[in-house]
Amino acid sequence: EAQVTQNPRYLITVTGKKLTVTCSQNMNHEYMSWYRQDPGLGLRQIYYSMNVEVTDKGDVPEGYKVSRKEKRNFPLILESPSPNQTSLYFCASSLQHQWQPQHFGDGTRLSIL
Amino acid sequence: GQQVMQIPQYQHVQEGEDFTTYCNSSTTLSNIQWYKQRPGGHPVFLIQLVKSGEVKKQKRLTFQFGEAKKNSSLHITATQTTDVGTYFCAGGRTSYDKVIFGPGTSLSVIP
Numbered sequence: 001e002a003q004v005t006q007n008p009r010y011l012i013t014v015t016g017k018k019l020t021v022t023c024s025q026n027m028n029h030e031y032m033s034w035y036r037q038d039p040g041l042g043l044r045q046i047y048y049s050m051n052v053e054v055t056d057k058g059d060v061p062e063g064y065k066v067s068r069k070e071k072r073n074f075p076l077i078l079e080s081p082s083p084n085q086t087s088l089y090f091c092a093s094s095l096q097h098q099w100q101p102q103h104f105g106d107g108t109r110l111s112i113l
Numbered sequence: 114g115q116q117v118m119q120i121p122q123y124q125h126v127q128e129g130e131d132f133t134t135y136c137n138s139s140t141t142l143s144n145i146q147w148y149k150q151r152p153g154g155h156p157v158f159l160i161q162l163v164k165s166g167e168v169k170k171q172k173r174l175t176f177q178f179g180e181a182k183k184n185s186s187l188h189i190t191a192t193q194t195t196d197v198g199t200y201f202c203a204g205g206r207t208s209y210d211k212v213i214f215g216p217g218t219s220l221s222v223i224p
Contacts, residue, residue: 043156045211059211099161102212
């Protein structure tokens with residue numbers, strides 16, 4: 001089944017403790033992206049990747065890192081999480097670029113205390 | 114910077130009533146996409162519009178792209194409880210531009 005898989009689905013952690021949210025897709029998609037969703041603000045793009053080893057900042061990249069060493073994986077790294085990064089995070093992928101239908105993962109709810 | 118706005122933020126309708134959400138951009142858009150997110154779920158792609166004045170239909174859903182390509186609308190005829198969720202539009206100034214999502218319209222349908 002074609003899907004985008006995120007882990008973990010839920011995480012409660014403390015300020016400053018490094019964490020990684022994994023994202024994997026099995027559709028051989030070139031384009032992958034991370035979004036955060038906050039009430040009243042919709043989806044805001046954090047980082048995106050057009051292909052392996054090609055990543056670029058979205059609208060809200062501060063405090064986040066990403067890497068794209070393999071086509072299928074696009075982990076989101078919070079080196080020193082802070083409470084303002086408490087949010088619902090979605091990973092998405094599409095065939096080649098953002099103007100093709102994006103397939104979203106089920107989301108990761110992060111709480112930073 | 115580019116902004117994409119949606120109105121209304123919330124809409125409560127009686128089952129069987131029609132519903133419309135509007136998406137407005139501060140700049141001309143080259144593309145607009147619509148997504149639906151059910152409560153507790155993830156966004157699911159509905160449709161993409163690229164031409165000025167374009168109208169597309171999916172069963173009870175009608176999508177329209179404005180003549181000036183600065184606004185779009187989604188109209189649902191005779192809402193059903195399965196239509197409950199948040200509807201997002203997403204646009205960009207060029208085909209190479211980042212996708213900007215609107216804040217969404219949350220639809221509740223009262224049986």
